[in-house]
Amino acid sequence: MIWESxxxxxxxxxxxxxxxxxxxxxxLCVVAEVGLLRRHRLQVWRRLKRMKSWDxx
Amino acid sequence: xxxxxxxxxxxxxxxxxxxxxxxxxAQFFFxxxxxxxxxxxxxxxxxxxxxxxxxxxVAALLASLLSLDRLFADDYRDGTLEQxxxxxxxxxxxxxxxxxxxxxxxxxxxxxxxxxxxxxxxLPIEALWMLVLSLAIGTPILSLLGSIGAALxxxxxxxxxxxxxxxxxxxxxxxxxxxxxxxxxxxxTGSEAHLSLLGAFLMMSLLLAPWVSAMALKVSVE
Amino acid sequence: MNxxxxxxxxxxxxxxxxxxxxxxxxxxxxxxxxxxxxFFVAPTDFQQGEGYRIIFxxxxxxxxxxxxxxxxxxxxxxxxxxNTRLSFVMARALAPTGAMFTFVALWTGAFWGKPMWGAWWxxxxxxxxxxxxxxxxxxxxxxxxxxxxxxxxxxxxxxxxLVGVINVPIIYFSVKWWNTLHQGSSxxxxxxxxxxxxxxxxxxxxxLAAWMYTIAVALVRARTxxxxxxxxxxxxxxxxxxxx
Numbered sequence: 001m002i003w004e005s006x007x008x009x010x011x012x013x014x015x016x017x018x019x020x021x022x023x024x025x026x027x028l029c030v031v032a033e034v035g036l037l038r039r040h041r042l043q044v045w046r047r048l049k050r051m052k053s054w055d056x057x
Numbered sequence: 058x059x060x061x062x063x064x065x066x067x068x069x070x071x072x073x074x075x076x077x078x079x080x081x082x083a084q085f086f087f088x089x090x091x092x093x094x095x096x097x098x099x100x101x102x103x104x105x106x107x108x109x110x111x112x113x114x115v116a117a118l119l120a121s122l123l124s125l126d127r128l129f130a131d132d133y134r135d136g137t138l139e140q141x142x143x144x145x146x147x148x149x150x151x152x153x154x155x156x157x158x159x160x161x162x163x164x165x166x167x168x169x170x171x172x173x174x175x176x177x178x179x180l181p182i183e184a185l186w187m188l189v190l191s192l193a194i195g196t197p198i199l200s201l202l203g204s205i206g207a208a209l210x211x212x213x214x215x216x217x218x219x220x221x222x223x224x225x226x227x228x229x230x231x232x233x234x235x236x237x238x239x240x241x242x243x244x245x246t247g248s249e250a251h252l253s254l255l256g257a258f259l260m261m262s263l264l265l266a267p268w269v270s271a272m273a274l275k276v277s278v279e
Numbered sequence: 280m281n282x283x284x285x286x287x288x289x290x291x292x293x294x295x296x297x298x299x300x301x302x303x304x305x306x307x308x309x310x311x312x313x314x315x316x317x318f319f320v321a322p323t324d325f326q327q328g329e330g331y332r333i334i335f336x337x338x339x340x341x342x343x344x345x346x347x348x349x350x351x352x353x354x355x356x357x358x359x360x361x362n363t364r365l366s367f368v369m370a371r372a373l374a375p376t377g378a379m380f381t382f383v384a385l386w387t388g389a390f391w392g393k394p395m396w397g398a399w400w401x402x403x404x405x406x407x408x409x410x411x412x413x414x415x416x417x418x419x420x421x422x423x424x425x426x427x428x429x430x431x432x433x434x435x436x437x438x439x440x441l442v443g444v445i446n447v448p449i450i451y452f453s454v455k456w457w458n459t460l461h462q463g464s465s466x467x468x469x470x471x472x473x474x475x476x477x478x479x480x481x482x483x484x485x486x487l488a489a490w491m492y493t494i495a496v497a498l499v500r501a502r503t504x505x506x507x508x509x510x511x512x513x514x515x516x517x518x519x520x521x522x523x
Contacts, residue, residue, distance in 0.1 A: 001319050001320060001321060001322055012330070013323070013328045013330070014328070014330075015328060015329050018330055019333055019390075022336055022337070022387040022391070023333075023336060025383070025386050026336050026383050026386075026387065029379050029382065029383055033375070034496070040503060041499065041502075041523060044503050044507055045506070045523040048506065048510050048515070048519055049519050051510070052510075052519055209422060209435045210422065210425070213425045213426060214425065222418050222421055223418045223439060225414065226414040226418065227442065227443065227450075229411055229450050229454070230446075230449050230450055233453045233454065233456070234453060237460065254453070265445075269438065272438060276434040276438060277431060
């Protein structure tokens with residue numbers, strides 16, 4: 001599939017909103033999931049480390 | 058064993074008879090929910106006839122689910138449930154008995170009220186019969202599947218809403234077949250297939266639900 | 280290799296930690312490959328123009344949403360049968376990702392349907408079943424979130440998951456039937472464009488990418504869960520000395 005130009009690529013034959021709306025939201029979901037996951041892991045880590053330092057687990 | 062089953066059923070029905078308030082609330086809820094729809098959508102008779110079966114079915118679903126979270130909760134709170142779990146009889150009989158009692162208390166009144174509501178939606182007499190018949194097969198399914206939800210959510214905050222959230226997706230086939238049966242009468246395309254499938258779903262629920270519900274009770278009470 | 284060795288949290292944790300970067304890398308590479316095929320190799324569709332390219336996300340997401348639910352049920356069954364803590368952890372770790380893919384399938388389904396069939400939401404059999412699947416995922420997660428005792432939460436969620444998985448074929452059948460009764464022969468989203476080879480390859484590679492991603496994410500989530508549950512043990516205390 002050879003695109004004539006970058007504009008043609010972004011326009012997606014008129015379906016640009018739908019195609020990029022789909023891929024965009026998917027990317028957002030993936031980024032959000034990974035971000036939330038990392039944040040949760042760090043929160044748990046910090047909390048457990050704090051509890052360990054008090055030595056009441 | 059049968060004696061145990063009947064004892065469970067009799068006990069629940071007697072208890073409900075003494076606390077008529079709860080039971081009446083669920084029935085009025087059924088009537089009110091159904092009445093909301095024409096108020097929200099408009100009273101045009103043809104349109105009401107189209108949505109009637111679905112609306113009555115969904116309302117019956119909600120009314121049943123409303124009363125489900127108390128299925129085991131009252132007994133759990135005063136310790137009776139733990140005693141019943143210690144009995145030598147299989148726990149699946151306990152859950153089956155409770156589901157049957159729930160149907161007697163909540164399902165049968167729905168069957169009696171449904172035709173009146175169907176009239177509000179301009180359903181012809183054949184459709185009213187089918188409505189009652191389909192609900193007669195469908196409401197036991199609801200009590201059976203609901204017992205699983207009630208057992209899983211025993212003692213949790215969130216109560217009725219949580220049980221509803223869990224059970225509604227599982228209940229979709231019954232809704233489709235049940236409301237579909239009534240629509241089959243309205244459109245003249247026949248209802249045998251719908252009723253057979255609904256009946257099959259009931260059989261499956263009867264065989265599996267008490268047993269799964271018993272497992273769920275054990276998980277919740279331990 | 281003794282598999283039971285890895286059923287213990289203390290051996291699972293470091294192993295999973297080593298595997299995560301590999302699966303993440305695979306996911307990344309496969310995504311690039313899949314997107315390349317999807318945008319630069321697969322031709323324009325005869326009927327649907329460029330809009331059809333959404334299938335490179337929609338179909339893999341739908342596949343994953345169903346696949347993950349079944350894998351969750353597998354771990355739930357193992358957990359209930361053999362009482363292995365780690366099995367329940369895996370089931371719990373997979374749920375959010377499964378729900379995410381279900382949402383993506385629904386969103387991309389809507390975005391695909393709007394230009395093709397004129398409506399943002401079409402009550403066709405596949406989309407409606409995906410919606411109910413989303414409810415099933417949410418139900419399991421809500422139930423587990425509502426229970427404080429982790430053991431009860433594990434087992435209750437596992438049971439609900441198994442009940443759901445048995446029901447899914449019945450639900451799908453009933454929805455499909457409902458759909459044909461009410462829509463007759465109108466077009467439905469289930470009729471995908473006739474597949475050029477490249478299109479199929481694109482979808483398969485994206486599905487594989489999604490699978491690798493799921494494994495990576497689930498392993499990370501599982502590690503965090505294990506850390507929290509085993510916080511009283513010596514090996515966790517040792518782990519906490521290092522870096523997260």
